[in-house]
Amino acid sequence: MKVRLRLFASFREAVGQDRMEIQVPEGSTMAQIMEVLAAKYPKIAGLAASTVFAVDEEYVSPDRIAQEGDEIVFIPPVSGGTNV
């Protein structure tokens, strides 16, 4: 099945685009989709452990099973504001 990805910050730079569609096996979890992407773009493999996922603008578990057409967002550690 196909899922859509949105990529920000370090992910966007590693992959070279901010949106993409990828083919993944039915029943794939967020973490497994991350592995598919990391296999294709080795630069992001190091980010896997600190990444969380969002679907429909809400954080979801790495074990969440993706549905056809989902827009999945890979969220590297956030650092809004300033270090104050």
Place this chain on the structure above:
Amino acid sequence: MYRVTDQPIDVEAMIKSVDDPRSGAIVTFLGVVRGFSQGKKVNYLEYEAFDEMAIKKMAEIGAETKEKWGVDKIAVTHRVGRLEIGEASIVIALSTPHRKEGFEACHYTIDRIKEIVPVWKKEVWEDGEVWVEGHKPI
């Protein structure tokens, strides 16, 4: 009022937007770009946000402050794009009947924003750049 903008933040307008006849205090917080990071001179910062979700998460935090501290009105603006040293990356303004609740609510708001709002910051120095590793949300 919750916004993500690539323009300089109008602090006065934000203060006016939280003015409320029930309130006796307006508390503001500005996060500004620091010129040094871990002993290195920073040239400028680049901020990037997942706008839709950032606004949604800021609104959730705002609703919490109304619930917990009786905040009358709250406004949060996060800036994105290139920011020079000294510019405000985030501004919070909120109003409460009394000052104690206002300070506490404002403190909570900035801490929580840094934990769960999807915004990223890249430091650019003379000789390199890095995405700053902040919090892992949730």
